[in-house]
Amino acid sequence: MDAPKFPTFRPLYQQIKDLLLERIASGEWSPGTYIPSEAALAASYDVSVGTLRKALNELVAENVVIRQQGKGTVVATHDTDRVLFRFFNLWRHDGERGLPVSRPLGRKLRKATADEARDLGLEPGAKVIHISRVRDLEGVPTLVEQITLEAARFPGLEKDPEVLPNTLYHLYQQRFGQTVAHADESLVAVAASAQDAEHLDVQPGDPVLQIRRIARDYQGTPIERRISTVTTRHYGYFNQL
Template sequence: MTDKNRPGAAAAATGDTTENPGYRPLYKQVRDIITRRLAEGEWLPGAMLPSEQELARSLAVSQGTVRKALDAMAAENLIERRQGRGTFVSRQDDERVLFHFFRLRGDDGSHVFPESDVLGVTVDMPEEDEARILGISGTDGGIIRIRRTRSLGGRPVIVETLTLPAARFPGLDERDSLPNNLYVLFANEYGVSIARASERLKAVAADAHSAEILELAPGAPLLAIERVAYSIAGEPVEWRVSLCRTDMLSYASELR
């Protein structure tokens, strides 16, 4: 960070769009550096980052530049800043994060916590669509499929299939039990933090199997939620298809 605004500064893959070459603001370079160190596990979830002053000194930039970089990372939910305390790596079990990635609400808007029951875990070679979505090429190994239901008050309301790249989660298929919140497991046991997800929703008719699990008549309307979740580094690490009965629940979306 000695020569300012050097024209050849690499435009790393950071999700920025329509970036012109030849110029990359210092604070974005700083953001990329800190994000990379974060993705590499230098600071674990919940840990405190060095203070702005320290980071500024070690990166040889002004405190204001570090501040702008950290503010950008906080806007991406990678870190949390607390006045008087410090800057901390976001935790997947934080309530704010938890409900950010789980958009189903009670009809009165209340938060709900469905309990999960695993139906089965299998390891296999990916189908074509699975390989494409998870970015797996021929030699990258197999995938783990998890089938589970999620229940509210003993009533099954969701049946879902998760597809994970096995290389990322070694031994996951042999665990005795899986927690309710898989993202906490991903973060704590495999160093994979989910930063964002992209969802597509449809209304579908229940097939015979799902209908039986959800205690519905075949053909009943279900909300199908298809999710691809991405790590901090921006790689797809989970493909999840959920079928939900929405007579007592609804999916909340804020447009702003």
């Protein structure tokens, strides 16, 4: 009758799944690594192959690992198109899409604002790295990004790679061991600021789309705060329900 808030038991395959995820999150199996085979893992945990399989299939559903018949099971990286487009939802109105090209605007180390600290779960005044850039789609300036990162997780990023790559998430993963596994986005329509208007080639006050994203790691801890201001003349934000 009463809904049991604390489930009375926890399936074995979920426990296995947790153990596997832990080994991935800890870096023991870093992204790009092929993990042991079904049979080997099942034997090492002393469970049946079916049980281990069910655990792995949940990780596939969560985009943590990718399995391929005949090859093996690999921890997902951010360099495949599939994962890359998962975090890029802008489509041209005719249904096509292109990859954005970035132009840097600024990069510096400073203290977090109150909003930034709240979104990233940091102490007020904690050190953060702030990056801003413009991104062009097919040569047309389309969005301005304001990115904030916890400095402690990305030591040296305020200076180090002289030129930032186009896709930051791959850099986070390769250079700092920070993998973006999930993200929440909240979209609102706002009037373009004078600055954004200049970068985006629109008039101040023109309507633009503002996307506030918080990107998280495997455990759900915030890694990145990103505010994208987008002109939707040629592109729109696409979503499947």
